[in-house]
Amino acid sequence: DQQVKQNSPSLSVQEGRISILNCDYTNSMFDYFLWYKKYPAEGPTFLISISSIKDKNEDGRFTVFLNKSAKHLSLHIVPSQPGDSAVYFCAATGGTYKYIFGTGTRLKVLA
Amino acid sequence: EAQVTQNPRYLITVTGKKLTVTCSQNMNHEYMSWYRQDPGLGLRQIYYSMNVEVTDKGDVPEGYKVSRKEKRNFPLILESPSPNQTSLYFCASSTGTGSFQPQHFGDGTRLSIL
Numbered sequence: 292d293q294q295v296k297q298n299s300p301s302l303s304v305q306e307g308r309i310s311i312l313n314c315d316y317t318n319s320m321f322d323y324f325l326w327y328k329k330y331p332a333e334g335p336t337f338l339i340s341i342s343s344i345k346d347k348n349e350d351g352r353f354t355v356f357l358n359k360s361a362k363h364l365s366l367h368i369v370p371s372q373p374g375d376s377a378v379y380f381c382a383a384t385g386g387t388y389k390y391i392f393g394t395g396t397r398l399k400v401l402a
Numbered sequence: 403e404a405q406v407t408q409n410p411r412y413l414i415t416v417t418g419k420k421l422t423v424t425c426s427q428n429m430n431h432e433y434m435s436w437y438r439q440d441p442g443l444g445l446r447q448i449y450y451s452m453n454v455e456v457t458d459k460g461d462v463p464e465g466y467k468v469s470r471k472e473k474r475n476f477p478l479i480l481e482s483p484s485p486n487q488t489s490l491y492f493c494a495s496s497t498g499t500g501s502f503q504p505q506h507f508g509d510g511t512r513l514s515i516l
Contacts, residue, residue: 297444323502334406334492334507335445342502380445388433388452389460390505394444 294318295383297393305401310368312396314381317362321383321391326355326366329378329395338379339366371400404429406508408493414514415483423478423511425493433496434476435460435505436468438489445492451476483515 296315304310314324322343327335341348341355341364348355354367368375376399382392406427415421427434435450437460447460451470465487467479476495480487490512494505 295444325504327507332509334494334509336507337504340502340504382445388435388450388458390435390447391461392437392445392447394442 293394294321295381295391295393297379297381297396299396300394301397301399303399303401304371306373307370310366310371310375310398310400312366312368312379312381312398314364314366314393315362316364316383316391318383318385318391319362320385322386323384324355324357324364325382325384326353327380327382327392328375329380335380368398371398373400373402376400404506406493406495406506408491408508408511410511411509412512414516416516417484418482421480421483421513423480423491423493423513425476425478425508426474427476427493427495427506428474429495429497429506430473431495431497431506432473433503433505434470435494436466436476436478437492437494438462439492439510440489448478448491480513483513485515488513488515 325340326338329335357364378395409424432453436448437445446462449468451457493508496503496505
């Protein structure tokens with residue numbers, strides 16, 4: 292059973308426009324969510340996170356929104372840049388030290 | 403430079419031949435973890451360690467062993483590798499043991515078990 296789902300395997304966006312990456316989860320015990328970005332031949336790098344007590348967290352061009360009632364979070368990138376082209380993973384954890392990752396969304400930003 | 407170092411980066415081996423993938427971090431992190439990445443399945447946690455001599459199973463521990471004898475090292479051991487363990491493996495570490503600490507990942511080890 293996939294507790295964290297990223298239903299869009301890929302997404303293409305024009306440079307300068309908004310990219311929206313979505314993530315759904317099923318376990319209501321999750322209380323912290325993170326987004327990682329991964330380039331080919333490299334390990335994932337941390338991007339932004341959000342605690343379940345918040346509904347929004349912003350860091351420069353990146354904003355994460357959390358809708359607890361819908362068990363849904365999204366990552367907004369504004370404006371999108373070609374260097375943002377990568378695979379994005381959402382991850383969740385819930386008071387233990389176990390992390391559950393989604394399957395990833397490949398973002399392509401077109402110049 | 404702060405980093406997580408995995409060795410080897412690539413390995414092709416045969417079924418049943420024991421192998422160890424090493425992981426070392428230079429950030430004095432308490433928490434370390436191993437993941438495997440497979441197409442369509444994302445990253446799945448194999449084992450994690452909250453500190454020296456403290457380890458626990460992640461979601462997919464079968465066929466793997468770990469040890470944490472020193473804070474900086476967290477080797478992943480495949481006692482009798484099988485083809486279904488062919489995958490891309492990542493080691494990660496983070497400071498403290500709070501779940502809100504983002505993990506630093508190594509660059510990965512690609513294992514092929516024939």
